[in-house]
Amino acid sequence: MTTLTQDLADILKNVRRPGDFHATGRSEIFAPRLEVTGVGLVALPLLPAQAEQLVAVAEQAPYGRGSDTLIDTDVRRTWQIGADRVQIGGRHWDKDLANIVARSTTGLGVSEPVSAELYKLLVYDTGSFFVSHRDTEKAPGMFATLVVVMPSVYTGGELCIRHRDREVCLDLSSPEPSDVAFAAFYADCRHEIRPIISGCRLVLIYNLIRQGQGKLPEPPAYEAEVDRVSDLLQRWANEPPAAEEAPPEKLIYPLEHAYTPAEIGFPTLKGSDAAVASVLVPAAGRANCDLHLAFLAIRESGSAEYSGFSGSWSRSRRYSEPDDDDFEVLEVCDSSCTLSGWQTPDGSRPALAELPFDDEELCPPGALDDEEPDEQHFFEATGNEGASFERSYQRAALVLWPQAGKLKVIAGAGREVSLPYLVALTQRWVDSGEDKGSRSPLWNEAHQLARLMIARRDDWSTSGWMSASASGKAAPLLTALSQSEDTENIALFLAEVSSQGGYNAGDTEALTDAAMRLPASQAAALVERIITGNAAQQASACAEFLAAMAGRFLAQPAVAPSIALLEPAAQALVAALPGDPALAPAMEVWRRPLAVTPALVVDLLTALCHLRALAFGERAVDHMLAWPNPFALDAILVPAARRLAEQGGPARDWAPTRRLTTACLDHLAQRIAEPLVAPADFSRESRVDCRCAHCKELSAFLADPLRSVWTFKAVQADRSHVENSIRRYDCDIRHETLRRGSPHSLVCTKTQASFERRVAQRKKDLDDRERLSQATGQ
Numbered sequence: 001m002t003t004l005t006q007d008l009a010d011i012l013k014n015v016r017r018p019g020d021f022h023a024t025g026r027s028e029i030f031a032p033r034l035e036v037t038g039v040g041l042v043a044l045p046l047l048p049a050q051a052e053q054l055v056a057v058a059e060q061a062p063y064g065r066g067s068d069t070l071i072d073t074d075v076r077r078t079w080q081i082g083a084d085r086v087q088i089g090g091r092h093w094d095k096d097l098a099n100i101v102a103r104s105t106t107g108l109g110v111s112e113p114v115s116a117e118l119y120k121l122l123v124y125d126t127g128s129f130f131v132s133h134r135d136t137e138k139a140p141g142m143f144a145t146l147v148v149v150m151p152s153v154y155t156g157g158e159l160c161i162r163h164r165d166r167e168v169c170l171d172l173s174s175p176e177p178s179d180v181a182f183a184a185f186y187a188d189c190r191h192e193i194r195p196i197i198s199g200c201r202l203v204l205i206y207n208l209i210r211q212g213q214g215k216l217p218e219p220p221a222y223e224a225e226v227d228r229v230s231d232l233l234q235r236w237a238n239e240p241p242a243a244e245e246a247p248p249e250k251l252i253y254p255l256e257h258a259y260t261p262a263e264i265g266f267p268t269l270k271g272s273d274a275a276v277a278s279v280l281v282p283a284a285g286r287a288n289c290d291l292h293l294a295f296l297a298i299r300e301s302g303s304a305e306y307s308g309f310s311g312s313w314s315r316s317r318r319y320s321e322p323d324d325d326d327f328e329v330l331e332v333c334d335s336s337c338t339l340s341g342w343q344t345p346d347g348s349r350p351a352l353a354e355l356p357f358d359d360e361e362l363c364p365p366g367a368l369d370d371e372e373p374d375e376q377h378f379f380e381a382t383g384n385e386g387a388s389f390e391r392s393y394q395r396a397a398l399v400l401w402p403q404a405g406k407l408k409v410i411a412g413a414g415r416e417v418s419l420p421y422l423v424a425l426t427q428r429w430v431d432s433g434e435d436k437g438s439r440s441p442l443w444n445e446a447h448q449l450a451r452l453m454i455a456r457r458d459d460w461s462t463s464g465w466m467s468a469s470a471s472g473k474a475a476p477l478l479t480a481l482s483q484s485e486d487t488e489n490i491a492l493f494l495a496e497v498s499s500q501g502g503y504n505a506g507d508t509e510a511l512t513d514a515a516m517r518l519p520a521s522q523a524a525a526l527v528e529r530i531i532t533g534n535a536a537q538q539a540s541a542c543a544e545f546l547a548a549m550a551g552r553f554l555a556q557p558a559v560a561p562s563i564a565l566l567e568p569a570a571q572a573l574v575a576a577l578p579g580d581p582a583l584a585p586a587m588e589v590w591r592r593p594l595a596v597t598p599a600l601v602v603d604l605l606t607a608l609c610h611l612r613a614l615a616f617g618e619r620a621v622d623h624m625l626a627w628p629n630p631f632a633l634d635a636i637l638v639p640a641a642r643r644l645a646e647q648g649g650p651a652r653d654w655a656p657t658r659r660l661t662t663a664c665l666d667h668l669a670q671r672i673a674e675p676l677v678a679p680a681d682f683s684r685e686s687r688v689d690c691r692c693a694h695c696k697e698l699s700a701f702l703a704d705p706l707r708s709v710w711t712f713k714a715v716q717a718d719r720s721h722v723e724n725s726i727r728r729y730d731c732d733i734r735h736e737t738l739r740r741g742s743p744h745s746l747v748c749t750k751t752q753a754s755f756e757r758r759v760a761q762r763k764k765d766l767d768d769r770e771r772l773s774q775a776t777g778q
Contacts, residue, residue: 004236004247009364011228012253018274019109021163021219022185024170025267027100030092031177034150036121037085042202044177045151051200054123055079061122063133076130078193079123086121088204096180097148104146104184104208109220109275113211116146124157124193124201132162132192139207143216146184146206151177154199159183161191163219169194173201184208186219220275226283233287237402248361249409250401252296252339253280254368259396264293266345273396280398281345290406292350292399293343296357297392298368302333304378304389327378327389339399351424355413368393407445411452415459419476422449426480436485443484450481450489460502474502478510482517490514491522499529505541512548520553524565531569535576537593542573543603550610563611570613573604574620579627596630601640602647605660609651617656625663638664638768645772661772668769676762678755681705684732685754688725694718695725701748702731711738712746719746730754 034042038057042050058079062071101116119138135145147159149172160169163186172181185191210216236247255273269277284291304327338354362368376391401409411418429442439447453459460474474497481490494515497503503511511530515523527549531542546569553563578593601624608617624631631637641664644657651657683705688695694714701710712722719737723746726733732753738745 004232005251005361005363005365007232008229008251008253009367011225011232012276012279012363015222015225015275015279016272017109017111017220018269018271018278019107019220020278021108021166021189022161022168022170022183023104023107024168024172024181024183025100025103025107026174026179026181027096027103028178029096029180030090031151032088032093032096033090035087036081045153045175046200046202048200051123051125051152051202054081054121054202055125057081057085058123061120061130063130076133078128078130079125081121081123083118083120086118086204088118100148100180100182101146101206101208104144104182108144108184108186108217110143110210110217112217115209115211116206117142117209119205119207122201122203122205124154124196124203126196126198126200128157128193128201129195130193132160132190134190135187137187139209141209141211141216142187142207143210143218144184144186144208146182146208147172148180148182148204148206149174150180150202150204151175152200152202154196154201156195156197157201158194159191160194161185161189163189186217220278222275222279225279226286229279229283230286233283233289233400233402237287237289237404248358249405249412250355250357250361250399251363252357252361252367253363253398253400254296255396255398257396261295261341264295264341264396265343265347266293267347277345277398280400284400288403289400290403291345293341294339294397294399295341295394296337296339296397297394298335298337299390299392300332300335301388301390303330304328304387305330306378306380306387327387329389339397351421352410353413353417353420355409355417368395371395407449407452411449411456414456415453415473418449418453418459422446422453423476423480425449426483430483446480446484447486447489450477450486451492453477454489454493454497457497457500457502460497473504474498474507475510478507478514482510482514485517487517490517491526494526494530499526499533501533501537503530503534503541504538505544508541508545508548511545512552515549516552516556516559520559520562521565523549524562524569527566528569528572532572532576535573536578539573539576539578540594540597540600540603542576543600543607546570546573547603547607547610550607554610566607567611567613567616570608570611570616574608574616574623577620577623578630579623596636598636598640598643601631601636601660602643605644605654605657606649606651608656609654614655617654618659621656621660624660633664633667638668642768642771665769665772668765668772672762672765672769676758679752682708682750684750686731687729688731689729690725692721694722698722698725698731698748702733702750708750710748712748713741713743714746715743719744722746722748 031044034044036042036054036057039050039053042054058081060071060073061076061078061080062069063076097116101114105111105114117139151174153175154173157173158169158171160167161183170181170183172183174181236251253276255269255276257270257273259268266277266281280291283289307328337357337359339357340352340354342350342352344350359365359368371393373391373393376389379388379390381387410421425442425446429440429446432440432442434440434443474493478490478493481493494511498507498511515526518526527546531546535542546566549569550563550566553559553566578596604620605617608614608620624637637660641657641661644652645661684702686699686702688699688702694712697712698710701707712719714722723735725731726735726748730753732751733748734751735746735748738747
């Protein structure tokens, strides 16, 4: 399979002429002027009364058997009017007909000049039909028949065309006045008109005639190529990959012609692209492979060197601006290769986002090596940045993968692609109304995709800087698994991803919903694993998760008796509380834990209260009071105590909570008892530790009870140093730079900032004490 991409390209390189045994389409036209001898002008869409008039002047249509022309209504029941009695025209008809002929010949794979000669006007009234037959050559150079169905109201009457072992049935009804349907087919094709069920079908029959001498056109025959491609794809799809070299997950065949997103589609492919598609569509179907049209995009950037103007100059000649083409790429530093804009042969657009691709998937290898970029830019060097470039390419391509490997391709594209696809797939299963206990093909597809996604651990990793964002990485996946009640994958994800660090606060709600789908003992064991694996880094998130799980256990009568199963998880969280340096795990700087929040205290004590784990609660409060860093009273414990008091519930009056509240009230009372007196003079506290001459002068100014302003005239470096000391040691000084003279002066004015902060703190302390006392009765 190592030559798979080259083998496919070798088979397709000789598939150059597009076309098929038939071509069909619809065309919006200006209504032509149709006149029939004996009837006059014919209104379009055809009126029932005029249909009767046409039948009245028509003759029963015969059919040919060998050299004989026969009339037999068991074989053909329709009415015909000769071309000599039909006039069709109007200002736009010649142009409209030429467009129909051009589209027909293109679809038939004919590139040489072709003319259309009106043969007959046929009228199929109710009950009319024509059994399977072949057309005879009616004029020199005729190679195909063109059927143009004029606007008429009818049902039935499908045109069925057969060629070798293939068959198509076309509904060409056109009730709209501005719409005609057409079909063309080679003269050696067998075809039939099925019975008209109601109404009347009005048809113009044209002979398509090649201009000039030589062999008549024939439909392209690529059966051998279809067989070879089908065999190649079947081996690719079915043979296990060799241990030393895995085959590509998908095959990408870049197309030759350029297409815009608005025009691209299997029916609008041009030239050899259409020919290749005509081989790949049936071959992929036989080999159980999916075939898509897509746009491939390549974006590259990196370092470059200008290679245009030599750099010499004179007074009469200045440097010219560098041209975006006049540079040489030194190194490609960043690149992306993606596929998007998916279409299938039936015209549908799958819900697939961008998929990445590798050069090894291109057919043939190196297919894009000599391509010119669609856009490129050169950027001159600036400051410390060297010269650089950016360029991009976009091409249309045919993309193949085995149906059995489709989910592997989607999962391999990463979470940004696979997650939306899984969510949409799950919603389709939900909307189908299938029994949740059944494992339908749709459910199995979602289950298999989720399993492949879970196996890609890097997609869920939280390595590096963690986030307390409310938007969780795993929440959409867990929600989808809960919707489909995929308990196998829920348990796998919790065990293999969430417990291994793939968890953050934004996942809590979805994680809780998912865990509650499992048996209580299994859920509790997984909660313990998740908290053990994450508490050191994300204690607040783990406390929220534990509280949510304890609350959900209590809310379900069938599960409530099992709440004690969560005690090992609680024990693991209390043991991992931050603070004690001796117990802190060794970690890299970039893996530092998220900061403690008041919510950690609230959620932890709430959870422990639900569990009635008094010993763990007392131990947790002991730890918090023992380690003011990170459990600062003002920043963490007092706000937490207020929230516990104000939210009510059992946790408010629980003994560990009351002890925490008492400690907070004692802290507030002690600070409230301190005297609060404004400064009586201009002396201010100095905490400046720097012993340089300038900072000593700053300290002396702060201690002076008589001076309110100090002007420090010095060079910028010294002024900046003093400014930094004022900020660093939180001095009660407001400063500004006076830009007069040289050097400039730093004007420092004393303030009452420390006293004002104490006033604000006193107001907050009184409010906190009142709220805590009212809520707890202490």
